[in-house]
Amino acid sequence: MKGTIVRCLKSLVEEKAGQETWDEIVTESGVALPKIINLSMDIPDGDTVKLLESACKVLGLTLSQAADAFGKYWMTEYAPAIYKSHFDRYRDARAFLLGVDDIHRLTTATVPNAHPPRFDYEEVDDRTLDIVYNSSRGMIDLLMGLARGVGAYFNERLTVSKVGSDRVRVRFS
Numbered sequence: 001m002k003g004t005i006v007r008c009l010k011s012l013v014e015e016k017a018g019q020e021t022w023d024e025i026v027t028e029s030g031v032a033l034p035k036i037i038n039l040s041m042d043i044p045d046g047d048t049v050k051l052l053e054s055a056c057k058v059l060g061l062t063l064s065q066a067a068d069a070f071g072k073y074w075m076t077e078y079a080p081a082i083y084k085s086h087f088d089r090y091r092d093a094r095a096f097l098l099g100v101d102d103i104h105r106l107t108t109a110t111v112p113n114a115h116p117p118r119f120d121y122e123e124v125d126d127r128t129l130d131i132v133y134n135s136s137r138g139m140i141d142l143l144m145g146l147a148r149g150v151g152a153y154f155n156e157r158l159t160v161s162k163v164g165s166d167r168v169r170v171r172f173s
C-alpha cells in the first residue's frame with residue numbers, strides 16, 4: 001500500500017493523541033517503519049494493517065471506529081491539503097463519491113506499483129448510491145469510513161451501510 005495511507009494515519013494520531021502515542025502504536029505493531037514516510041513509497045499491505053490494528057488496540061477503538069476517524073481526517077484535513085485540485089472538481093458528496101474511481105486512477109497513474117481499489121457504481125435512486133468495491137485487500141470498513149468523511153467534507157448528512165460483502169449503500173438526505 002502506498003505510504004500516503006500510513007502517513008495520514010500517523011498525522012491523525014500525532015495531531016489528536018501526540019507523538020508518543022504514535023511511537024507506542026508503531027512499537028506495539030512490530031513494524032519496522034522508515035522515519036520519513038513518502039506518499040508514493042511502498043509499505044507492505046500486511047504492515048499497514050498491523051499499524052491500523054495496533055492503533056485500535058492502543059486507542060481502544062473498534063476497526064470501524066478507527067476507519068471512521070481515519071476517513072473523516074483524510075477527507076476534511078489531510079487530502080484537501082495534498083490533493084486539492086480533486087476537491088475543486090466536485091460540488092457535492094454524491095458527485096465526489098462518483099468521482100473517487102477517477103481520482104484513484106489519476107492520482108496513481110504515474111506511480112509505480114500502485115493498486116488502488118476500483119469502484120463500480122449503481123445509482124439506485126435520487127437519494128441512494130451503491131458502491132461496489134473491487135479490491136483484493138478487503139478494506140471495506142475503510143471505504144465506509146472514507147464515504148462518511150465525504151459527507152463531513154461537504155457538510156451533508158448521509159448514511160453509509162454495508163449491503164453485501166463487496167457493496168456499500170450511501171443514502172443522501
Ligand code: HEM
Nearest residue numbers: 001002079083107114115116117135137139142143146147
Ligand atoms: C482525494 C481523495 C482520495 C485520494 C487522493 C485517494 C487516494 C488513494 C491512494 C493513493 C490509495 C493507495 C492505493 C495503493 O496503495 O495502491 C488509496 C487507497 C484506498 N482508497 Fe482512496 N483516495 C481518495 C478518496 C477515497 C474515498 C472517498 C474512498 C471511499 C469512498 C476511498 C477508498 C479507498 C480504499 C478503501 C483504499 C484502500 C486500498 C484498497 O481497498 O485496496 N478513497 N486511496
